[in-house]
Amino acid sequence: MPKSGKDTLFNPEKIAKREKALADNPAFRAIALEEMAARLKKTARLKELRLQKEAETALLEPAPKAKPVSVKRDTKR
Numbered sequence: 001m002p003k004s005g006k007d008t009l010f011n012p013e014k015i016a017k018r019e020k021a022l023a024d025n026p027a028f029r030a031i032a033l034e035e036m037a038a039r040l041k042k043t044a045r046l047k048e049l050r051l052q053k054e055a056e057t058a059l060l061e062p063a064p065k066a067k068p069v070s071v072k073r074d075t076k077r
Helices: 005-009 017-023 026-060
Strands: none
16 A cells, blocks of 8 residues: 555654754754854843943933922812
8 A cells, every 4th residue: 555645744653852862963963052152152242231331321320300299188078
C-alpha cells in the first residue's frame, strides 16, 4: 500500500527533547551562543549609558516645584 501524504510529511514518532537537543548542529549552537553573548553585552552597555544620562539630567534639572494644595471646604452641611 502506498504511503499517504500524511505519512511522508509528519513523523509519527515523537522525539524526546533530549534527543532533539543532541541532534542540533554544534555550529548552530556556537553561533547562537555568540549572538546571545553579544546581545547581553550590548544591553549592559546601553543600560549603563542610559543610567549615566539619567544621572546627568537629574543633576542639571532643578527639582520641580510643588503646587500649592487648595483646600475646598464643604459648604453643604
